[in-house]
Amino acid sequence: xxxxxxxxxxxxxxxxxxxxxxxxxxxxxxxxxxxxxxxxxxxxxxxxxxxxxxxxxxxxxxxxxxxxxxxxxxxxxxxxxxxxxxxxxxxxxxxxxxxxxxxxxxxxxxxxxxxxxxxxxxxxxxxxxxxxxxxxxxxxxxxxxxxxxxxxxxxxxxxxxxxxxxxxxxxxxxxxxxxxxxxxxxxxxxxxxxxxxxxxxxxxxxxxxxxxxxxxxxxxxxxxxxxxxxxxxxxxxxxxxxxxx
Amino acid sequence: xxxxxxxxxxxxxxxxxxxxxxxxxxxxxxxxxxxxxxxxxxxxxxxxxxxxxxxxxxxxxxxxxxxxxxxxxxxxxxxxxxxxxxxxxxxxxxxxxxxxxxxxxxxxxxxxxxxxxxxxxxxxxxxxxxxxxxxxxxxxxxxxxxxxxxxxxxxxxxxxxxxxxxxxxxxxxxxxxxxxxxxxxxxxxxxxxxxxxxxxxxxxxxxxxxxxxxxxxxxxxxxxxxxxxxxxxxxxxxxxxxxxxxxxxxxxxxxxxxxxxxxxxxxxxxxxxxxxxxxxxxxxxxxxxxxxxxxxxxx
Numbered sequence: 001x002x003x004x005x006x007x008x009x010x011x012x013x014x015x016x017x018x019x020x021x022x023x024x025x026x027x028x029x030x031x032x033x034x035x036x037x038x039x040x041x042x043x044x045x046x047x048x049x050x051x052x053x054x055x056x057x058x059x060x061x062x063x064x065x066x067x068x069x070x071x072x073x074x075x076x077x078x079x080x081x082x083x084x085x086x087x088x089x090x091x092x093x094x095x096x097x098x099x100x101x102x103x104x105x106x107x108x109x110x111x112x113x114x115x116x117x118x119x120x121x122x123x124x125x126x127x128x129x130x131x132x133x134x135x136x137x138x139x140x141x142x143x144x145x146x147x148x149x150x151x152x153x154x155x156x157x158x159x160x161x162x163x164x165x166x167x168x169x170x171x172x173x174x175x176x177x178x179x180x181x182x183x184x185x186x187x188x189x190x191x192x193x194x195x196x197x198x199x200x201x202x203x204x205x206x207x208x209x210x211x212x213x214x215x216x217x218x219x220x221x222x223x224x225x226x227x228x229x230x231x232x233x234x235x236x237x238x239x240x241x242x243x244x245x
Numbered sequence: 246x247x248x249x250x251x252x253x254x255x256x257x258x259x260x261x262x263x264x265x266x267x268x269x270x271x272x273x274x275x276x277x278x279x280x281x282x283x284x285x286x287x288x289x290x291x292x293x294x295x296x297x298x299x300x301x302x303x304x305x306x307x308x309x310x311x312x313x314x315x316x317x318x319x320x321x322x323x324x325x326x327x328x329x330x331x332x333x334x335x336x337x338x339x340x341x342x343x344x345x346x347x348x349x350x351x352x353x354x355x356x357x358x359x360x361x362x363x364x365x366x367x368x369x370x371x372x373x374x375x376x377x378x379x380x381x382x383x384x385x386x387x388x389x390x391x392x393x394x395x396x397x398x399x400x401x402x403x404x405x406x407x408x409x410x411x412x413x414x415x416x417x418x419x420x421x422x423x424x425x426x427x428x429x430x431x432x433x434x435x436x437x438x439x440x441x442x443x444x445x446x447x448x449x450x451x452x453x454x455x456x457x458x459x460x461x462x463x464x465x466x467x468x469x470x471x472x473x474x475x476x477x478x479x480x481x482x483x484x485x486x487x488x489x490x491x492x493x494x495x496x497x498x499x500x501x502x503x504x505x506x507x508x509x510x511x512x513x514x515x516x517x518x519x520x521x522x523x524x525x526x527x528x529x530x531x532x533x534x535x536x537x538x539x540x541x542x543x544x
Contacts, residue, residue, distance in 0.1 A: 053515035072515055072529070091529060093515060094499060112531060113496065131531050132496050150496070151534065 016044035023050045027057055037063035039083065053093065058086055061103075075112075078105045081122060097124045100141055104213075113150070116143045119160070125214045132169065135162045138179055144214035154179055155191065163210050165220060173228055177235075181228040182207050184220070193234040197227045247407075247420040248274030248372075248393040249500075251481045251488050251511035252521075253540045257387075259507055259522075264384030270510070270517045271381070271391040272373035277513055278393030281406035282375040283367025285416045285483050288386035290362040295337045295413075298357040298365045299347070300330050300403065307331035310351045317346045328378040330357065330366050337361075355404075360414030362386075362485055367406035387542060390483045390511075392418035399444045409447045411438075412454035414485035419446035420498045420513060421477035429473065449474060453482060467491045467537045481511055487541025496534035503527040509540045 020030050030048065037043040043065035051057055055074035058067050062082040069077070072090035081100045088096070091109035100119040107115075110128035117133065119141035126143075132150035135143050138157040148166030155171070157179040167185035174191020180203065181194075190196075204222045211217045250270040254260055267284060290296070301307065311324035311333065320339050325332045335343050340359075347354055358365035366379040372393040376382070392407035399405050408416035423429075426445035429452055434440070438451050452474065456466035463484055470480075470491065477497035482489045490511055492500055503510045503518050505527045512518045515529065532538055 052519040055516075072519075074514060074516055091515065110530070112499070132534065152495075 018044065018046045019049065020046060021049040022052065022054060022057075027054050031056065031059060034058060034061050034063065034065065034067075034084075037061075037065060039063050051090070055093070058084065061086075072109070078103075081105060091128070092126075096126075097122070097141070100124065110147070111145075115145075116141050121160075123210075123213050129166070135160070135179070138162065142210050142213065144210055144216075146214075146216070148185065151188070152191070154181055161206065161210055163207060163214075163225075165216075173230070175234055176230040178230060180206065182210075182225040183228065184225050187226075187228070190228065193231045194228055195231045197229045199223075199225065199227045203227050246277045246395040248277030248513045248517070249391070249418050249420050249479060249481050249511065250274060250513070250517050251388075251390040251418075251483075251490070253388040253488050253509040254386075254507070255509070256507035260387055261385050263386045263389055264380075265382040266521060267384075267389045267391055268373075268376045268382040269520050270512060271376050271393060273517045273519075274391075274393040274513060275372050278395040279371055280396045280401045281367065281369045281394045281403070282372035282392060283365070283394075283406045283408050283418075284376065284379075284381060284389055284391035285358065285363050285365040285408045285410070286381070286384045286386045286389040287362045287414075287483065287485065288364060288384065290360075291334065293337055294334050295340045295359055295361060296332055296334050296364060297340070297344070297359045298330055298332050298363075300355045300357050301351070302353055303329055305329065305331075305351075305354070310347075310354065313350045314343060314346055317350060318343050327366060327380055329368060330379065332364050358408075358410035358416060360410075360485060363410070363414045363416065363483065365408055365410050365416055367403060367408065369401060369403055369406065388483065388488055390416065390418055390481050390488055392420075398422050399442060402442075404442045405444050407446060408483065409444070409450035411447070411451045412457065414483075415450070415454055415457070416483045417446065417450035417453060418481050419449055420479045421493065423449060423474055423476035423478065425475040445476070449478070449480060463489050464537050464539050471535055479513070484541070487539060489537060489539040490532050491537050492532055492534050494535035500532050501529060502532055502538070503529045 043063045045066045048069045051071045051073045053074045057077045059079040061084040066085045069088045074093040076095045078086040079098045081103045085104045087106045092107045092111045094112045095114045097105040098117040100122040103122045105124045107126045111126045111130040114133045115130045116124040118137045120139045123142045126145045129147035130149045134149040134153040136155045138160045140159045142161045144163045151169035154173045156175045158177040161180045163182045168187045170188045171191035173194030207222045307326045311322045314322040323334045368375045407418040410416040423445040426448040430448045453466045479498040479500045480491045
């Protein structure tokens, strides 16, 4: 993804903040109000109080709006997101930013399984760890995890980037298509058809751009990372690979 | 789906609140498992006595059963009734003969669980309603586990509700489904184990009990289950002194743990934990797949 596809956060009006307390409002009511916002101009800032692990908080948005969620969220937070800039000040449950199209989602704590799953675009930054299947079937999202990720991450990923400052679990990038995976720590094991690749200048430049979008350029050296990608031997059915499918 | 909760108290001052905390957690898991619910509470035990939890048809006069047992056996049988269940406490040495007498005096009663500390309750119905009927919120103890069931694998029945107990002071709750439970059941039956249901989770409970019967610790038994049980599972297992957690190596089913200096809590989802005291400061994490966790009080 190019920098141009990132949300125009500077255009968001930060003066008007709408406060929603989920102890008194429902998630359904919150999401309906957000779905009613105009897609075309700044919709200000929203602050969501007492999320208390509830599911589907701010899912399905399509508006240039900044949202701070003050606490831990449940499943599918910011799922299907377009345009919105969502900051979770806590941990996120299963499928944070799953199927995101554009926008920016920042989890200040840890994320559960399938973070950024199937997402087509946008940026997902996780300050802590992400568990299993991070970026599974990713289709263009940029994911930056400052901690470590679990097993089967980027499984059947098709496009996008997955950057991990810590370690990865087993079977990284199994049956991978074309995402670029950058890992600074250790890889427990590589999945079928995922291999270590040379880190050329273009990859260093791409990685630098992703680190910059996560706000950690200058703090982390791109030359500390290794690149992993597809060996492209499983793209088409081949009888000799039958046992690998 | 199904929901699991577990609570292990480190701080004795919380023990009077165990039931209320567990009931609240279980209620949040209503929508993960509205079919039936159950829980096991490890409360105070009395040296030399065994507690047996019995289940009867609605309207069973457990007090009358207690009086008849006292008369039949010459041993005072203390009865505490909780809706369709009752807990009796008897001297451990007299338990085999008293159990035989129960079969004679009240053949329609089922033995749900037995142990020096464990009391086990389960019924069909919405979990918050089930825990209200049994008075969970007033129960005290050092630890407890609970389950809300969305039945997928065998019938919605009281017998099919969790926890499953197959050994003294031992019980198991399970979120998931086992694919090789029939084969494992056949092996266990050949070893002399008997089963009450067609349920896969009962096989898991019996498997662990059999391992421990062979001399393995709970932790070792859970490790062995990684090789022998196939399928999706998050298990939470209660023993006399603590509880253990194991997720399958693929980590198909959700699990969240929270620990403070006062307790360790388990929930299928974080939502179940949000009302626990000091949860904002707790260390919250997901248990690693295929790794055995156990917290226990020194025996």
